[in-house]
Amino acid sequence: MNAPHATGTPDRAPAEAPAAPILLAKLAEGADGVIRANPDRKSREMGLAPGAHIRIMRNRRHDHALVVAVGDARFFISRSLAARITLGM
């Protein structure tokens, strides 16, 4: 068995992540970030909580929704919600 790489799900970034707030909706495909603030309670409960490591799987300008990965889970999020979630890179 390989050595344990990380524990728990969803995966999280190290605590010393630099502070550079950016909106989730603005992040390009393939980019990563750590959720800093999410004012939407439902999505926080679903796993998009502050501290969670997030990766953009799909973000096209003409789409009204984004596809993101948080740990092993995949979500599609409306752009209006993504525009309210702030990330630290």
Added chain:
Amino acid sequence: MSAPITVALVGNPNTGKTTLFNALTGARERVGNWSGVTVTQAETVVELAGRPVRVVDLPGIFALASHTLDEQVTSAFLRTRQAALVINVLDASNLERSLCLTRELLDLGLPLVAALNLTDVAERRGLHLDVAKLSQLLGCPVLPVVAAHGEGTDAVLALLEARLVQAPPATTPAAPAPEAAAGDPERAAERRLAYARQVAQAVVQRDAPPQERRSDRVDRWLLHGRIGIPLFLAIMYVVFWLTVKGTRPLVAFLDSFAGAFLVHGLRAWLSQLGAPELLIALLADGAGAGLVAVATFVPPIFAIFLCLGVLESSGYMPRAAFVMDRVLRRIGLPGKAFIPLVVGFGCTVPALLATRTLAERRERVLTMLITPFMSCGARLPVYAVFALAFFPSFSNRVVFALYLAGILLAVLSGMLLHGTILRGQSTAYVLELPPYQVPPVRMCLDHAWFNLRSFLVRAGQIIVAVAIGLSLLNALGNLRLSREASPAPGAGPAAAIGRAVTPLFAPMGITRDNWPATVGLLTGVLAKESVIGTLDVLYAQVDAQQPPANQPPFSLRAELASGFRELVEAYGLAAHRPNQPVHSGWPGMLAAMQRAFDSRAAAFAYLLFVLIYSPCLAALAVLAREAGWRWMTFSVVYQTLLAWMTATAFYQCATAAAHPRQSQFWLCVVAMLAALIVTTLVLRARQRPREALL
């Protein structure tokens, strides 16, 4: 017998609660690979060591603070402390999120047992869980299970038996709601998250960081802007091809097989016994013909529910919601409103209930109003019969066109309602995309069988009752006339009602003599299944008035042999005999229908009307309960008017060359009606604010 002890299954959405519920109790509740399949409380009573145990399956929640109607069901159930034991179903592949709810349940003081489901998925992702440590940290038993394969369910049952039957736990006194206890709900949620992370960190070991999965690679294509919608349509086309064309030989076989016994055989046998004509009409032409009609629906209904079951369990449904998000945004709905719409292809009733997952009442009402445009399984037999009678060489394309017409009308109606009385923007939302999975064969077959059985019970009762009723009315009418003169075709009260109403449908191509088609539409309001049962009985009676062809005397053996031979030929298992006509099912009804409808245009206009007009009684009852009586009435009036306008416009356009002036007149009437509907809705929206309308 003592009162049953209650056990509730609680957990996050799509963690396999219903699968576990089915595995523990032998029930056949609906399952699917997306969040929000279970929207109401399901329960059953099982016996454990001779004592009754009430097992309750609750809709999935992430936290007790409920956002939607389905979540409120769970929240209210748990807060009223009805359960002597709560089985908290955890997702082993996403433990941290599951544990947030576990913490909340523990805070509530509920007696808890954790079922760690999806351990196989976790293993495949390189996640190793220390179950003993998890149990120790949570302070409750934790049992690993793979509910889909029934693994570990014996241990759960044994634990239930030990905890409930041998020493039933006393229900703890009601604790204050966790938010109330913790003060600030935000802080309480943060504390639960911190706890969940801590526990998950302690018990989960990961071989490697999360990597791109096969599902992600598939999603690159399925979610593609230009490929997604055509691919969805292609999938639906394959479903309808399999349902209509793939099952046609089986339909013909069942028609021959069941007809040989229940209609021709029964008629010959009763005639030999010297039974009165009225009794023969009731048993053979009424009940027998009704049962044959039900039997012929088995292959297409089973096929469509099997296909929908495969789609639902594969994980494709939330992807379809993503793909259709852009379209639904135009009518002020979130993409996830598409899931109830797809469920509507099976049956409108669960589709209406599925709207409970939507957060806003405006979104729910709008989705409920357009859901009946999704053609349900009960309408499929009508399409199949008409397609076979009038469009035999491209029947599957005709059926597909009808389904597309339903989707188009749903979008157009949504735009109209969104622009007038149901204005508003779709709410911000998030929907989980579960990983794709190979649809479990048994689960899909169970899903198809469960739906087929429901259809057979409902359709059997309605169709046979309608068939007997109509046969009786017709036979009585003929008997009465036979005392005065020779009986005329269609002399009963059903014919009289049909003839009286038929002029209303004349603009869409139903002629005065085609009164059975009108009666079919009237009985179809009770249940769509009864349309074809009505047509079968009434056209058969009209057909009986035709001069008899040179038919050989009835032989049960010959009919059965012919049916089997045609079946094996149709599926290519035997060479087709030259000069042998292909029997396609419902021969008597098809011939009578071809005579009754003056053109293909009239037949297609009739199908359009069946597609669009008022939902059945069962759907209306749910609509009234979920949206209110005013919206239910609106749905009946709006859909029936729209059905008449669409069918009339189609028929008049298709036959304009034959009668241009008449077509111009009726098209003007349709345009005026459309203008009237739009104006009424616009004025209504101006007079009353949206909140008052809702």
